[in-house]
Amino acid sequence: MSLLAVKDLCLSISGTEILRDIDLAVDAGEILGVIGESGSGKSMTALSIMQLLPRGSETGGVIALDGDNILAHSEAEMCAIRGDDIGMIFQEPMTALNPVKTIGEQVAETVMVHGKASKAEAMRIARETLDRVELPGDRFPLSRYPHELSGGQRQRVVIAMAIALRPRLLIADEPTTALDVTTQAQILTLLKRLVDEDGMGLMLITHDLAVVADIADKIVIMKDGEVVEAGETVALFRAMKHPYTRALFEASSHQPARVPPTGGAGAVPVLEVKDVIRDYKLPRTSFFRPAGHFRAVNSVSLTIRKGENVGLVGESGCGKSTLSRAIMALEATQGGVIRIEGEPVTTDKGASLAARRKMQVVFQDPYGSFNPRHRVDRLVAEPFHLLGSEAPKGAARRKAVEEALVNVGLSAADADKYVHEFSGGQRQRIAIARALIIHPSLIVLDEAVSALDVSVRAQILDLLADLSDRLQLSYLFISHDLTVVRAITDRVLVMKSGEIVEAGDTLEVFTNPQHPYTRTLIEAAPNLEQALAAREAAAAAPAE
Amino acid sequence: MSVYLARRFVSLTLSLIVASFVVFFLLEIVPGDPASFMLGLNATPEAAANLRQALGLEGPPIERYFVWVLGLLQGEFGISYAYKVPVADLVADRLWVSLPLAIYALTLSTLIAFPVGIIAAAKRNSPADLGIMGATQLGVAVPNFWFAMLLVLFFAVTLRWFSAGGFPGWDEGFWISMKALTLPAIALALPQASILARVMRSSLLDTLSEDYVRSARAKGLSRRQALWRHALRNALIPVLTIIGLQFSFLLAGAIIIENVFFLPGLGRLVFQAITSRDLIVVKSVVMILVFAVILVTFIVDITYAIADPRLRRAR
Numbered sequence: 001m002s003l004l005a006v007k008d009l010c011l012s013i014s015g016t017e018i019l020r021d022i023d024l025a026v027d028a029g030e031i032l033g034v035i036g037e038s039g040s041g042k043s044m045t046a047l048s049i050m051q052l053l054p055r056g057s058e059t060g061g062v063i064a065l066d067g068d069n070i071l072a073h074s075e076a077e078m079c080a081i082r083g084d085d086i087g088m089i090f091q092e093p094m095t096a097l098n099p100v101k102t103i104g105e106q107v108a109e110t111v112m113v114h115g116k117a118s119k120a121e122a123m124r125i126a127r128e129t130l131d132r133v134e135l136p137g138d139r140f141p142l143s144r145y146p147h148e149l150s151g152g153q154r155q156r157v158v159i160a161m162a163i164a165l166r167p168r169l170l171i172a173d174e175p176t177t178a179l180d181v182t183t184q185a186q187i188l189t190l191l192k193r194l195v196d197e198d199g200m201g202l203m204l205i206t207h208d209l210a211v212v213a214d215i216a217d218k219i220v221i222m223k224d225g226e227v228v229e230a231g232e233t234v235a236l237f238r239a240m241k242h243p244y245t246r247a248l249f250e251a252s253s254h255q256p257a258r259v260p261p262t263g264g265a266g267a268v269p270v271l272e273v274k275d276v277i278r279d280y281k282l283p284r285t286s287f288f289r290p291a292g293h294f295r296a297v298n299s300v301s302l303t304i305r306k307g308e309n310v311g312l313v314g315e316s317g318c319g320k321s322t323l324s325r326a327i328m329a330l331e332a333t334q335g336g337v338i339r340i341e342g343e344p345v346t347t348d349k350g351a352s353l354a355a356r357r358k359m360q361v362v363f364q365d366p367y368g369s370f371n372p373r374h375r376v377d378r379l380v381a382e383p384f385h386l387l388g389s390e391a392p393k394g395a396a397r398r399k400a401v402e403e404a405l406v407n408v409g410l411s412a413a414d415a416d417k418y419v420h421e422f423s424g425g426q427r428q429r430i431a432i433a434r435a436l437i438i439h440p441s442l443i444v445l446d447e448a449v450s451a452l453d454v455s456v457r458a459q460i461l462d463l464l465a466d467l468s469d470r471l472q473l474s475y476l477f478i479s480h481d482l483t484v485v486r487a488i489t490d491r492v493l494v495m496k497s498g499e500i501v502e503a504g505d506t507l508e509v510f511t512n513p514q515h516p517y518t519r520t521l522i523e524a525a526p527n528l529e530q531a532l533a534a535r536e537a538a539a540a541a542p543a544e
Numbered sequence: 545m546s547v548y549l550a551r552r553f554v555s556l557t558l559s560l561i562v563a564s565f566v567v568f569f570l571l572e573i574v575p576g577d578p579a580s581f582m583l584g585l586n587a588t589p590e591a592a593a594n595l596r597q598a599l600g601l602e603g604p605p606i607e608r609y610f611v612w613v614l615g616l617l618q619g620e621f622g623i624s625y626a627y628k629v630p631v632a633d634l635v636a637d638r639l640w641v642s643l644p645l646a647i648y649a650l651t652l653s654t655l656i657a658f659p660v661g662i663i664a665a666a667k668r669n670s671p672a673d674l675g676i677m678g679a680t681q682l683g684v685a686v687p688n689f690w691f692a693m694l695l696v697l698f699f700a701v702t703l704r705w706f707s708a709g710g711f712p713g714w715d716e717g718f719w720i721s722m723k724a725l726t727l728p729a730i731a732l733a734l735p736q737a738s739i740l741a742r743v744m745r746s747s748l749l750d751t752l753s754e755d756y757v758r759s760a761r762a763k764g765l766s767r768r769q770a771l772w773r774h775a776l777r778n779a780l781i782p783v784l785t786i787i788g789l790q791f792s793f794l795l796a797g798a799i800i801i802e803n804v805f806f807l808p809g810l811g812r813l814v815f816q817a818i819t820s821r822d823l824i825v826v827k828s829v830v831m832i833l834v835f836a837v838i839l840v841t842f843i844v845d846i847t848y849a850i851a852d853p854r855l856r857r858a859r
Contacts, residue, residue: 052761076766083764090762095755098774100852109773110763145853161763 001067003028003201004049004169008061011041011048011225018044019225022061026169026201031192033212033233034205035248036222037453038424042205045222046171049203050088051078065169084114087162091174093155097146103130103157104142110164129160133190151316152183159190166198173205180315180480185524188215207453209252210483210526213237214535221245234535237528247455253528254458255487256465261307261472268342270441270474271304271327271359276336276346278322278498296322298498299336304442307472311489311506313482313521319498320478324444327476328361341441357386360435364447366427370419376430377401377415383438404433409463425456429463436467444476449484461488482525486510494518548856552845556838563834564616568609571823581821582625599625599824616831626822634813635829641711642802642809645725645732646794652733653740654787660737661744661783666771668749676741683738692731692804699727709806728805732798736790743786747779754778780851788844792837 002025011019019041026032036042047053049063051070063071070081082088090096097106107126111117117125127137133156146154155175162170172191176184192215195202206212212219212233219236221229221244229242240246278297296319304310314320325331327338329351338345343355360383363369370379380401384391392400402412408429419427428448435443445464449457465488467473479485485492485506492509494502494517502515513519579595580587596602600611600622615622621631664676700708706727714721751757752775760770799811810829817825849855 050762052758079764079766081764082762088762090755090759092755096759098756098760098778099854100777101774109760109765113764113769147854158759161759 002026002064003030003066004203005064005067006045006049006061007064009045009048009063010060011044011053012058013054014056017225019048022222022225022227024220024227024230026203028168028201029195029199030218031195031202031204031212031216033216033219034203034222035207035209035212035219037207037248037455039224040222041225042222043173044225046088046173046203046205049169049171050082050086051075052082080114083110083162083167084116084165085167086169086171087165087167088171088173089155089158089162089175091177093151093158093178096158097154099146101145102142103135103140103144103146103149103160107157107160107164108142110161114165116165125164126160129164130157132163132194133157133160135160152179152187155179155183155187156190159187159194163194163198163200167200169201169203170194171203171205174207175204176211177206177208181482181521181526182315182524184211184526191215208526209237209248209454210528210531213528213531214526221248234532234539237532249528251454251458253483254454254461256458256462258309258465258488259469261305261309261490267306269303269305269339270308270341271302271476272337272339272342273300273302273323273327274337274339275299275301276323276326276338277334278319278326278331279334296498297326297333300495300498300500301336302493302500302503304474304476306441307468307474308491309468309475309477309489311485311492312476312478312495313480313485313492314495315480315521318495320495321446323495324361324446324476324478328359328444329356353386353388357383357438358440359442359444360438360440361444361446362428362431362435362448364450366424366431366451369431370427372419374418375415376405376417376419379419380404380415380430380434380437382434386438400437401433404437405430407436407467408433409459423456425452425460428452428456428460432460432463432467436471439471440473442474442476444478446478447480448477450479450481457484464488482510482522483527494521548849549846552842556842560835560838563838564613564831565609567827567830567834568612569605571827572605577821612827616828621828622824624817624822624825626817626820626825631825631828634825635810635832638808638810638813639832640714641725641807642795642798642811644721645728645798645807645809646791648722648725648729649732649736649794649798650787650791652729653737653790656733656737657740657744661741662748662771662776664741664745665748665752666768673745676745680738680741683734684742686735688731688735689800689804691734692728692801695727695731696804709804711805711807725807728798728801728807731804732794732801736794740783740786740790744779744783747782748775751775751778777851781848784844784847784851788840791840792833795836796833 004026006022006024009019009022010017022045024032024034034042034045044053048059053059059071061071062069065081065085070078073081097103104123104126107129108119108122111122111125112119123142126142130140130142131137135153135156140153146157149157175191176187179187188211191202191204194200204212204216216233219231219233220227221242223244229236229245236245237249240249276297277295277299279293279295282292282294300323302310312320312323322331326333327345329345333346336346340355340358343352343358345351345355377398381397384397391397398415401415405412405414410426410429410433419430422430449460452460461484464475468475477485477489489506491504492506493500494509494515496517502509502513502518509518510522513522577592577596579592579599579601583591583595600608619632621635623629624631624634627634660676660680664673667673696708699706706723711724712720748771752771754775757770757774760774761767765773796811798809799815802809802812810833814826814829817829
């Protein structure tokens with residue numbers, strides 16, 4: 001009998017069908033990877049197991065934990081099961097902890113709420129559990145508050161809360177999506193170790209095939225509230241019986257066709273950054289000492305030529321976003337020069353209109369970067385204010401908007417709609433249209449495809465590659481996702497602690513990294529093909 | 545923490561200095577000469593000038609400003625033009641009515657608002673929530689003096705439980721005085737409680753949908769436990785802000801209620817002082833009110849830091 005057996009699980013919320021006949025099983029000591037794109041129902045499956053569904057939800061079918069159908073349990077009985085028999089961790093470690101309680105209190109609470117121990121005993125267990133998730137007591141006393149920890153450390157605390165009572169089943173919903181690649185690798189290793197130590201079943205939900213390929217024993221692939229394919233990991237990826245599995249697989253390693261940039265070796269570079277420095281003032285710690293400085297960008301230089309796509313990779317906090325903001329004249333700099341097609345961006349009065357109109361930006365969040373009360377034509381035409389009196393008016397303006405929309409694969413009629421009528425991928429197209437409309441030379445893409453599902457991401461990458469080739473656009477492509485950077489850029493810059501530690505041709509850097517940090521990054525990045533090959537090799541090798 | 549408090553202290557002291565400047569020079573340019581007002585219509589210019597001299601109204605404004613501020617610092621508020629008694633005594637008498645009234649009303653308002661707001665948030669969209677939201681809407685909309693008149697009609701005129709107004713003075717006994725302040729306090733508290741309950745509800749609804757509440761539920765806490773242990777304390781910051789603002793308002797803004805109930809409070813004192821050009825009283829009372837507001841703000845800042853560890857770091 002499986003530890004967790006979900007049979008014919010159906011879910012509807014306020015009459016809308018969300019899940020249909022979900023079947024899946026997790027054994028003790030086993031890792032089940034649940035893969036799907038947004039809206040596939042993978043998180044709702046997890047919340048159904050926890051019985052933490054939104055109001056108006058109706059479930060059907062059976063969710064058996066060691067043969068006991070927990071769907072039939074009352075809310076009070078579920079409270080006893082949650083945290084004790086089933087633990088759960090969520091995606092966003094920055095908000096998953098209560099900011100006003102210490103980490104010790106929050107981990108101990110899991111023990112105390114189930115009445116398993118006295119306060120002192122619960123605190124002892126909390127200490128022990130935090131040690132298990134590699135937050136040692138000398139550096140992470142129980143009295144720490146969440147805001148004193150990094151994202152990866154917070155995710156460890158969340159894991160500690162979930163495993164404090166050594167539950168039989170752990171559900172992890174995108175536990176590493178918000179984390180850097182190196183932190184992601186550490187958290188995955190930690191989860192694997194805990195599964196091995198406790199003989200716990202782990203249901204690992206993710207959108208990233210590569211993440212599960214390495215550690216999952218079995219895989220379930222979900223689409224539109226249904227399970228489309230399930231099986232043992234390596235066998236499933238090698239066979240890929242279902243067309244959707246194949247499509248996902250292809251999209252996740254998609255490489256858009258590109259024409260290498262030809263010209264401009266001698267011409268004025270599109271972007272020239274020379275010895276740029278950005279200091280932040282730190283809060284004063286004392287009235288009697290001057291405030292300190294934090295150097296976010298330390299004398300960085302780079303050049304982008306016409307039609308060239310340059311990637312900028314690094315972990316969060318390395319200064320890549322600060323640098324991009326400085327380039328866009330959204331941040332003051334404390335030293336160095338930034339020129340865009342020879343036009344200085346770093347002047348005392350800020351960038352001139354002439355400099356600003358040569359660059360545009362596309363941000364990460366396709367939901368947050370538009371005013372929901374404006375129609376698409378107004379949103380897309382926004383950059384026209386950079387042209388001043390030269391901006392097209394009336395019919396010409398409308399024509400420019402429609403042209404930009406068609407350029408990004410939308411229709412001219414979309415100009416009259418509001419953004420809520422579009423999906424995430426379509427919104428990102430609108431954001432690109434907005435960037436294109438004044439024919440900039442440089443577009444800064446700040447994690448522009450990071451929030452998108454793999455299949456949509458592949459389409460957007462194709463679009464970006466096509467635009468770059470067709471319009472001789474240059475990109476500064478900022479991302480923490482090395483696969484994407486590898487797919488779309490000609491050159492790549494690796495940034496660490498405010499400095500560029502390695503720069504070179506993308507292929508060269510990826511195949512033959514020079515700097516140890518670049519090597520760490522590349523090794524930590526999940527790689528589907530390598531993971532599968534390694535597991536096959538391990539399976540083929542004679543057992544010792 | 546100490547850096548945080550020191551910073552708050554410095555900024556509040558600066559506000560106090562700026563406020564004293566504004567209050568003093570605003571009243572300098574207000575039309576109407578206290579001396580001619582006191583002497584009546586038939587006064588000769590010479591008599592008015594003499595009186596101005598006696599009242600300390602002559603001389604460069606900046607000099608008189610420093611004299612005034614130095615006096616304030618030593619507790620010397622000057623002599624009221626109209627009452628001919630030290631302003632300090634005048635204000636102290638009135639403060640003994642206004643301050644207890646404000647505290648009484650604020651206590652009532654908080655005691656009503658907290659449970660009501662929490663129930664509304666915990667049972668969102670239930671009949672209880674809808675009822676509470678309707679009642680508080682009414683409470684916000686209806687002016688407090690109208691409440692006051694209803695209270696007087698019902699409890700004083702019909703039931704005869706309370707007197708319709710007036711204040712016997714604390715010498716008559718604590719409970720008698722408190723009883724006299726009860727109807728005014730209720731009239732002041734109801735609209736404030738309505739606002740506070742609505743803020744409490746919306747703030748709590750925000751925190752209830754936070755990720756950490758979901759984490760708490762995943763640990764096995766019931767809905768109610770998650771609300772009490774995780775959502776409530778995080779919801780307090782906006783509520784504390786409103787409480788601070790309300791106290792300042794209750795201290796100074798009770799003027800209409802003081803008139804309805806014939807209470808000798810600060811609000812009435814200022815009102816009378818303005819109409820009789822008793823500017824020295826106006827200046828002093830306004831400065832005392834500013835000081836009270838700043839003190840309350842400082843206390844609220846301290847409670848922020850207690851409620852939220854993130855604020856204890858100097859920012």
